[in-house]
Amino acid sequence: MKQSLFENRHKAEWARFSLMLEQLERGKEASGIASFPKDYRRLCQQLALAQERGYSSFLIDSLQQQVLRGHQQLYRHRSRLGANILSFILAGFPRLVREQWRFVLAAGLMFFGSLIGFALLVYLFPDLVYNLIPAEQVSEMQSMYDPVAGHLGRSAERAASEDWVMFGYYIMHNIGIAFQTFASGLLFGLGSAFFLLFNGLMIGAVAGHLTHIGFGQTFWSFVIGHGAFELSAIALAGAAGLQLGWALIAPGRLPRAEALRLAARKSVLLICGVMLFLLIAAFIEAYWSSMTAPAPTTKYLVGAVLWLLVATYLLFAGRTRHAPE
Amino acid sequence: MLETTALPRKATLPPPLDTRYQVETPEGIDLPLRPAGLMVRALAFSIDLGLRGLILGVLFIVLAFLGKLGAGLGSILLFGVSWWYMVLFEVLNQGRSPGKQWMGLRVVHDDGTPIGWSASLIRNLLRFVDMLPFGYFLGAISCLQHPHFKRLGDLAAGTLVIYREQPLTRPQLPDAQPRRPAFALTLPEQRAVLGFAERQGELSEARSHELASILAQPLQVPAPRAVAELNAIARGLLGPA
Numbered sequence: 001m002k003q004s005l006f007e008n009r010h011k012a013e014w015a016r017f018s019l020m021l022e023q024l025e026r027g028k029e030a031s032g033i034a035s036f037p038k039d040y041r042r043l044c045q046q047l048a049l050a051q052e053r054g055y056s057s058f059l060i061d062s063l064q065q066q067v068l069r070g071h072q073q074l075y076r077h078r079s080r081l082g083a084n085i086l087s088f089i090l091a092g093f094p095r096l097v098r099e100q101w102r103f104v105l106a107a108g109l110m111f112f113g114s115l116i117g118f119a120l121l122v123y124l125f126p127d128l129v130y131n132l133i134p135a136e137q138v139s140e141m142q143s144m145y146d147p148v149a150g151h152l153g154r155s156a157e158r159a160a161s162e163d164w165v166m167f168g169y170y171i172m173h174n175i176g177i178a179f180q181t182f183a184s185g186l187l188f189g190l191g192s193a194f195f196l197l198f199n200g201l202m203i204g205a206v207a208g209h210l211t212h213i214g215f216g217q218t219f220w221s222f223v224i225g226h227g228a229f230e231l232s233a234i235a236l237a238g239a240a241g242l243q244l245g246w247a248l249i250a251p252g253r254l255p256r257a258e259a260l261r262l263a264a265r266k267s268v269l270l271i272c273g274v275m276l277f278l279l280i281a282a283f284i285e286a287y288w289s290s291m292t293a294p295a296p297t298t299k300y301l302v303g304a305v306l307w308l309l310v311a312t313y314l315l316f317a318g319r320t321r322h323a324p325e
Numbered sequence: 326m327l328e329t330t331a332l333p334r335k336a337t338l339p340p341p342l343d344t345r346y347q348v349e350t351p352e353g354i355d356l357p358l359r360p361a362g363l364m365v366r367a368l369a370f371s372i373d374l375g376l377r378g379l380i381l382g383v384l385f386i387v388l389a390f391l392g393k394l395g396a397g398l399g400s401i402l403l404f405g406v407s408w409w410y411m412v413l414f415e416v417l418n419q420g421r422s423p424g425k426q427w428m429g430l431r432v433v434h435d436d437g438t439p440i441g442w443s444a445s446l447i448r449n450l451l452r453f454v455d456m457l458p459f460g461y462f463l464g465a466i467s468c469l470q471h472p473h474f475k476r477l478g479d480l481a482a483g484t485l486v487i488y489r490e491q492p493l494t495r496p497q498l499p500d501a502q503p504r505r506p507a508f509a510l511t512l513p514e515q516r517a518v519l520g521f522a523e524r525q526g527e528l529s530e531a532r533s534h535e536l537a538s539i540l541a542q543p544l545q546v547p548a549p550r551a552v553a554e555l556n557a558i559a560r561g562l563l564g565p566a
Contacts, residue, residue: 002564025419044352054512056519056563058496065490068356068437075350075438165393168400179408183453186477191454244481257480264447264481271450 003055010046017043018066024073040070091318093273098314100239100270103246107196107238111231114200115207122208129209132201141206145215145222167286174230174278178237182271185241188248192241199234221296224303225289228310229281233274240267240274346473346485348437356437359488360473361430363465366486370461372424377406408449415445421489429491435483444482451478496523503565504557507545515562522559 017039020032047063084092097104122129129138177199184191210219243263251259288302345357384402388395414422420431420440432440432448455464455476464476473485499522510518525533537551546554 003562004564041352044350044354047354054515054519054562056523057516058493058523062493064356065493067350067354068358068490071348071350071356071437072433072439075436076441164397165400166397168397168404172400172404175404175408179450180453183450184457186451186454186481187457260481261483264451265443268443268447268450271446 001053003050003053003059006050006053006055007059013039013042014063014066017070021066021069021073025069036070037074040067040074043067043070088269088272089276092269093276094314094317096266096269096273097236097239100243100266103239103242104236107192107242108235110193110196111200111235111238114197115204115231118201118204119208119211122205123212126209126212129205132205138209141210142213142215145210145218163286163290166290167282170282170285171279174233174282175275178233178271178274178278181234181237182241182244182267182274185238185244185267186248187245189242189245192238192245195241196235196238203231217296221299221303222289224300225306226281226285228303228306229277229284232310232314233277233281236270236277237274240270243267243270344473346487348435350437358433358437358485361428361486361488362474363468365428365430366468366474367461369422369424369428369430372427373411373422374424376423377410381406411449411452412442412445415440415449416442425486429489430486431489432484432486435485440484444484448478448482448484451481454478496526498522498559498563499525499556501553501556501560503561503563504554505561506558508543510558510562518555518559519562522556525556 016032020036020039023029023031024033024036043063044067047060047067050060050063118128118132133141177195181192181195181199184195207219207223210216244260244267247259247263248256254262284306289299294302344360344362346360348356348358350356381403385399388399388402391398411422415432418426420433425431432445434440434444452464455461455467455478457463461476464478467480468474468476471480475485479485506518521533521536528536533552534549537555538548540555541548541551544551544554
């Protein structure tokens with residue numbers, strides 16, 4: 001069949017298809033959508049014919065464009081994030097954390113190990129803190145948690161708007177750190193390990209130092225509440241990063257690129273959970289931890305409950321299947 | 326020496342010598358995508374960077390009037406714009422951030438399908454590593470050595486930055502009396518003759534004469550008439566208008 005005859009025969013069909021494509025691309029409800037897959041496959045067949053018969057480049061290129069656009073409309077990847085947030089929170093995330101327990105354990109040991117270890121060291125040998133943190137930052141930190149200076153160096157009770165400032169700041173700062181800890185795991189896991197150890201040492205140094213000089217009450221009652229979510233989130237972000245790095249170090253039977261791609265798909269789900277944790281942490285930090293009215297005992301109690309909650313959630317949620325999934 | 330014996334009609338065209346990336350669809354069609362190189366992507370990124378700076382500048386001026394609340398909102402916005410700008414545009418705007426849109430690029434999955442949340446999140450979070458140790462050093466190296474110009478984030482996310490397809494305009498074929506060629510044409514020859522006729526509008530007259538005269542001998546026509554002869558054959562191949 002000559003090309004012009006072929007074109008004339010299918011011209012109307014192609015025009016209809018391109019109209020439907022435009023509607024679909026603009027996200028509108030296209031008319032006659034039910035026949036779209038069939039029309040698309042017909043177009044594929046026509047393209048194959050045109051190539052086989054050596055028709056001109058213009059015809060083949062424009063058919064190829066139409067097929068590509070149709071392909072992009074017909075074959076969409078199902079988004080696993082947006083669709084089922086609820087089941088992800090209720091079951092998917094803790095399940096994923098347990099499934100990746102090796103990385104979570106490694107990251108947790110690095111982070112909490114360095115934190116607790118260095119806190120003890122600084123508590124026992126107070127001068128160690130100056131090896132890690134410059135002296136002026138240490139004194140700044142001291143004045144922030146000075147029990148005599150009211151609360152956190154600011155006026156006795158913060159205004160509501162001040163809470164807002166800190167809420168925004170915590171979100172930006174903490175999620176930024178979590179993202180860095182995750183992303184740098186691509187460097188064979190070294191980046192994640194570095195950020196985990198570094199943050200662990202820094203927090204440990206501050207905690208040990210403040211406890212040693214007797215500001216323990218203000219410090220611990222401030223951090224215990226949101227720490228439950230914030231610290232575990234950093235450890236989980238590190239676990240996600242280590243997972244990336246491990247896929248490059250030991251890809252198993254897959255090529256490295258493919259192993260990395262599969263690991264990244266899993267770890268990004270972990271990061272979504274981490275973001276959720278950090279949002280909760282920022283909320284607690286800005287609105288509960290900064291309150292001075294509750295007695296330290298209350299704060300310790302609430303803090304302990306929150307830690308227990310996080311542990312229970314990660315260990316036990318989603319072990320049995322429920323209706324919302 | 327031109328090969329005049331007909332190849333079997335089933336013979337496939339030889340793969341083109343360029344950077345095209347073939348996606349095979351489930352229908353058995355090979356779709357060629359054109360991956361975008363380092364330079365054009367760097368330009369697109371600079372545009373996006375400038376735009377983000379502009380957005381933040383304007384917002385901070387507005388928020389400055391709101392006082393404390395503004396400062397809190399400002400931090401959230403700074404976070405949102407620096408980490409989410411690319412993700413939101415890529416997912417909600419068919420894989421095109423404003424810079425990419427400007428440069429005629431888009432992001433797709435490796436299999437040519439539109440980019441989704443998780444792939445976009447991965448490639449944009451890992452941008453942090455691509456930027457190490459300074460100024461996109463790792464990203465540029467990865468991009469330059471990869472056959473499809475992927476940076477590290479693209480490798481992990483399984484995505485590809487490609488040139489967007491531009492709408493084609495139908496080329497005008499020169500007028501000629503349709504004619505049957507003196508011998509059977511192979512498929513690539515047929516495509517070449519049609520291509521010559523379709524592209525004649527873009528070529529200078531001297532150049533098209535030069536090209537056509539190469540074929541004067543096998544076509545058995547004097548060199549000055551080769552262009553007209555090729556156009557006639559192309560018309561004949563195309564069929565009646």
